[in-house]
Amino acid sequence: MPNKLLEQARLVCQKNGVRFTPVREQVFSLLADATGSVGAYELLTQLQQTDAKAKPPTIYRALEFLIDQGFVHKVESQNAYVLCSHFSEHHKAQLLICDSCGLVEEIENQTIYTALSNAAHKTGFTILKPTIEAHGLCAKCAEENP
Ligand SMILES: [Zn+2]
Ligand SMILES: [Zn+2]
Incomplete structure (x- = not known):
């Protein structure tokens, strides 16, 4: 995946004084690698390949964080998530x-x-x-x- 995005996201977190934990970084990377939107359970399955203990709340908490930071949009009509293409700012998409x-x-x-x-x-x-x-x-x- 484009490491530049992850770098950018790290800087935003630093600036906002919030923690970009390994799980949050991983979910971010999974979404950055995807072409389209990804559902929470698909993300969970992928996450479990590296973190067998990951549970649905793990994913939902990480997604909530990523949305709060403006990194991710929820696609309501698909009940899925997509990485924002020009994140770091909340905007009307x-x-x-x-x-x-x-x-x-x-x-x-x-x-x-x-x-x-x-x-x-x-x-x-x-x-x-x-x-x-x-x-x-x-x-x-x-x-x-x-
Ligand atoms: Zn198409
Ligand atoms: Zn966006």
């Missing part, structure tokens, strides 16, 4: 999910967020989870399945 190969592409378009937020505001609605998920085909799959 739009996730483009390929239903064919599972690729999750991330875009960050402030205009989309502002429009949604304004429209919601008019109805008196408060958005707590602003991540938008759109399903479809990535460029590669769209070419292969016209």
Whole structure:
């Protein structure tokens, strides 16, 4: 996996004064290696190959930490997790999910967020989870399945 990402994440943790424990680093690395999103149980199975004692709470706590730090997005529609492509900052993301190969592409378009937020505001609605998920085909799959 790209070690640069792990290095970057370590620096962010240092700056924020939080501990990037071995388990947290490992879950981070597993997500960095994945092409698409990964479910918690799949992560657990992979983690257990190096840490046989790992239990579901181990994974959930590590994921919660990674989300809090802004390293990972939860993909609600897949009940899975994906590494943020420009982490270290909390941001309003739009996730483009390929239903064919599972690729999750991330875009960050402030205009989309502002429009949604304004429209919601008019109805008196408060958005707590602003991540938008759109399903479809990535460029590669769209070419292969016209
Ligand atoms: Zn992101
Ligand atoms: Zn695809």
